[in-house]
Amino acid sequence: MLLGIASDPIPTTELSELFQFCNDRYFSGELDPSEGFVLRFNRSVKLFGCFRYCLETNVDWAIEISGRLRDHPRALRSTMVHEMIHMLAHQRFRRTGNRRYLDEHRIPGQPFVNRGHGAFFLGELERLNRCWPELGISVKSSFGNHLYELGRIRPRHLLVVSIANSNDKGMIYALHPSAPVDVERLNKTAQGLHDVEDFTVLRVSGELAEGFPVLRKDNAPRVRMRRLSLRGFKDKVQTLRNHAMTIDIMESRGEQKAA
């Protein structure tokens, strides 16, 4: 299937098609996958894409891309090309033995963001973004940026818990995308985690829910969730509330527990 702008169709369902398309257009067909190399979608929500390779031989094993990007052709393409630059670096290293392609260390006078994203990576990134600005490749992506189809990101619910009757301290949790807004269970969760029964549930535009700890599908806390207060809690809540799409769907006070 092809999705995207008519003049610039981006293959989105078959990663092998997308890989071929990007290899031809952006890398002049230079990438020559190792035997057994695979392309697959994964369920990651934290990582957008990753390039897997053998630590001993630098042979490429896989490019994995978060399945969430299926709905966002331009972000999908940008992520694929990012991972392909890593693949190119390893291929060049295998062919030349020159470790500079791997961007392992900071080299004085040369750009370096972190391991793997140094002078070679950034040089390729710049070349590609200059020739094809629509690629919008970056070192670190953020969900919901200009490469995303915002209409395809579903709204999410956030559980906002104020701690100790103070508006300054508190925590924000994202409800699992398929969790119901179950007042009783959320009440227990707020109580279990923070000893408070007061909470608010906000419905926000999906990209705003990124980065908050996600509750279980049944709205219970995850095992490793600790009692934390979010830095800048008050400002974060205000920013969420200021967004045009945000709706306050529920406020629960201890005394209205049964409501």
Ligand SMILES: [Zn+2]
């Ligand atoms: Zn990278």
